[in-house]
Amino acid sequence: MKYDKLPSRIFQTHRQQLAEMMEDDAVLLLFSNDIMPRSGDQSYPYCQQADMFYLTGIEQAETVLMLCPRHANAQLREVLFVQAPEASKQMWNGDTLTISQAQAISGINHVRYISDMNQITRETLLSTDKIYFDIPENVRQTCVVEDANMRNAKHYMSLYPLHPVLRLAPLMQYLRARKSDDEISLISQACQITAETYMDMLACVKPDVPEYVLEGEIIKGFLSRRATGCSFAPIVATGKNACTLHYTANNSTCKDGELLLVDMGAEYAHYAGDLSRTVPVNAKFTPRQKEVYTACERVFRYARTLYVPGMSINKIHQRVCIRMQQELINLGLFTEQDVHNETYPFECVHRYFMHGVAHFVGLDVHDAGNKDMTLDYGMVLSCEPGIYIPEENTGIRIETVMQVNDEPIDLMPQVPLSADEIETYMNQ
Ligand SMILES: [Mn+2]
Structure with missing residues (x-):
């Protein structure tokens, strides 16, 4: 693996915390992601199921917890099943984990090898009342691919139709x-990599450079x-392109x-960074x-102070919208009278600031948790x-990653923020 080996206590702690939340007489069966076909005989780079990584640290396919x-x-x-070594696969893809390597990673x-799974799960299920499954529950995505x-x-529900089933997702959302x-x-390491890379990339920003060259950097x-x-x-969006929120062409x-708006995040040891400038x-x-940039910067500086215990994403968003409304009026984008005539709160604000101000960050860039x-x-x-x-060819987003604290902590404080800092940094 590219990253420094993680201590198994991380995953042991996660399993312990989950065990405390699970109902008595219940068993969890958690499956690793499939290898996703791309085209012909090619597959997408393997991506482990996030909860599987969170609970075991195991990165390979055909893993069951x-x-x-x-x-x-x-x-x-607590039983982990991994794929048994197969000489023909190893020749092409390299070694799979041995039993002792899987023990060392996960704790x-x-x-056991996956060939023992049916017997061991059967013995366990027949002596247990309920089964937890981890079906996808992301509010932002319903996927057609099962x-x-x-x-x-x-x-398993067809094999054991009399076992009541339970949802794992709410427990994982709480824990993660x-x-x-x-x-x-x-996460700080992912953010550090993201911030350093962004600041290096700025040296390449100049008129006539294609967006994809910056993506390459x-x-x-x-x-x-x-x-x-x-x-x-990565989103590398010049001029009006920045008004397409997830522009990736x-x-x-x-x-x-x-x-130029750039929104980028490195992944380190499965954890995400997320930076927009x-x-x-x-x-x-x-x-x-x-004028527009410094208005956004003032809202950003104010928003950072709101990441304190007791708040929620919805509460932060509400306060940021109040502040944003005043800034947008001052920029001449709409008037107090327009606000007075709104059919729903912040209708005018939403014309110019149409996304949320916060999401959780972790194993997924839009991580488990709710608003x-x-x-x-x-x-x-x-x-x-x-x-x-759009009518001014302008899209501005200023983003960092915050750790909730009495004094909220910006995990990428080194990135130039004020207009003067940016101009000085780019001209040096
Ligand atoms: Mn983001």
Whole structure:
């Protein structure tokens, strides 16, 4: 692996915390992601199911975790199944984990080959009342492709139709939203790689440079700093492209006099970074660009102070919208009277700031957690106000990653922020 080996205590702690939340007489069957076909005989780079990584640290396919924390037979409380070595596969793909390597990574004593799974799960299920399954519950995505956990849930439900089933997702959402110190240092590492790469990339920003050249600099910067890759596809958007929130075509050319918006994140040891910044292509803001930029910067500086225990994403967003409304009125984008005539709150604001100001960040860049969850120590979220004015060819987003604290902590404080800092940095 590219990253420093993680201590198994990270995963042991996660399993212990989950065990405390699980119902008595219940067993969890958790399946690794499938290898996703691309075209012909090619597959996409393998991506482990996030909860599987969170609970075991195992990165390979054909892995199953069975947890039955209060089973009378101690041998059945925690069992990990991994694929057995196969000479023909090893010739092409390299070695798979041995039993002892899987034990060392996960901290699980009872590691067996997957061929033993049917017998061991049968013995456990017939002596247990309920089964937890981890079917996908992301509010932002319903996928037409059935994943391994959904497929196996249906399979086991048909084999054991009299066992009530339970949802794992709410438990994982609760746990994964609260990061340990180990996890926070991994996210910080991903953020450090992201920030350094961004600041190096700025040296290449100038009129007539294509967006994809900057995308290349980002990927090169990430990989050479030991990132596993990108936590999401980089957005490199000049001028009006920045008003497409998830613009990833990156095939235009940066023009003199335009602003450039970059939204990028490295992935280190499966944990995500997430950074957005906006700079003038020619290293000098026009007076109007500076006016809009500094309005967004003021909202950003204010928003960062709100990542304290007791808040929630929805509460932060509400306060940021109030502040944003005043800034947008001052920019002449709408009037107090327009606000008075709104059919729903912040209708005018939403024309120019149409996305949320925060999401959880962790194993997924948009990590487990919901918008009404009360923020607590150990939570990590993005902070990303933006102002988008297509008629002025302008899209601005300023984003960092914040750790919730009495004094909220910006995990990328080194990145130039004020218009003056940006111009000085780009001209040096
Ligand atoms: Mn983000």
